[in-house]
Amino acid sequence: MSVSADRRRAAGILLRVEGGAFASRLLASVSGPGVRARVMAVLRWRRSLDEAINRCLKKSAIEAELRIILRLALAEIVEIGVPAPVAGDAAVRLVRQMGKARAAGLVNAVIRRAPGWWAKIMEDAPPDLKFSHPEWIWNRWKENFGGEAAEAAMREAQKPADLWAWFLEGAPDLEGLVAHPWLDGAFSAPARELLPVLRAGDAYAMDPSSQLIAHLVAKVHPSAGGRVLDLCAAPGGKAARIANFNPGLDVVAADLSLARLGLGRSLFERAGVAAAVVSDAGSPAFAVESFDLVLLDAPCSGSGTFRRHPELKDRLRPEDIKGRAELQGRLISSALRLVAPGGTLLYSTCSIEPEENERHFRRIPEAFEVLPPGEYLSESVPWIETDSGGGRLIPASGWDGFSFQLLRKK
């Protein structure tokens, strides 16, 4: 694809994301790095880009298409290293192609001045604006984790995420293969090497934080023949990794969505998942006390995954966290009923918000006790303890943010 075709395609995707679509889904079928780099740069830096653009405008209300073209051109200059005149000319061509030739002068003027404003924002704006996060997220993270950790988490979220994967039958001999620093079995390799293996179904792309779940299961329930239920399993990565990493366990994958469960069908077969079942985790289709380990990888805000899904930062509202927490509370109650005596509930989310994690476990039913994760994690895992005795990984350059809690039924 030519550079100008990349730009057109990127602008089209950004418009759809603005309308609510998920970039990762739209980018899944795009080949070549030019479109991805542009889309991700704009989504990652959306707030800071808008701030620099608005400082060049008399009124900030401009048409959505025009704003996207301006964001794209400015991101090309400040993030991708395209020379300003080249990015500016391309933006003018794009507005003309979109039938908005009358905006050409405005685009030229903004693209001449916005890089200067950008430099100023990067120099002296408060951390939320500098790292392009909404102010409410910065305030909440500062309160929950302290200013330094909150700023580090925002900084990390602005960096492109590496591609990590696990292999279904052991790591092949790929050029540039790198093992993860603290998680056995997680590997990265240059996309040209790894993508063909992923496409052939011999590997599965998954962040190391999520892969950690299979290790926890192995340590908590090492005995062969145990029954494991993943109550919110789709699209299936964790259930498959658990089955593949713990071949002695009988793993059942359940999810509310038949369509999403279908995405995991061939992976489940290859990884040795025993069954895939459509079931509402709020009223599950399973007998009480029938599993040795129940994984509830609950639907959540995804606040630990802003590196991979940058549009979430700008889409998320404080009330969404409250709504997710209410749903999770209901799902936890029914998940606990499925745990057999001596068995374990493993609760996890890719959120780092206390309301979606430790707050659920401030009080636990008398029949359960908290299992300290430290006993089941290798020393190299950089987790921190939550105030309910669970664990959390703060997002960093080699992993997403993630939270987990282990409860054992007495």
Ligand SMILES: C[S@@+](CC[C@H](N)C(=O)[O-])C[C@H]1O[C@@H](n2cnc3c(N)ncnc32)[C@H](O)[C@@H]1O
């Ligand atoms: C965080 S994702 C799970 C990711 C999955 N464990 C994996 O590793 O691929 C949450 C899942 O919960 C499912 N879900 C949402 N509400 C549910 C419910 N009431 N019962 C069962 N599944 C539900 C969604 O369809 C979604 O697939």
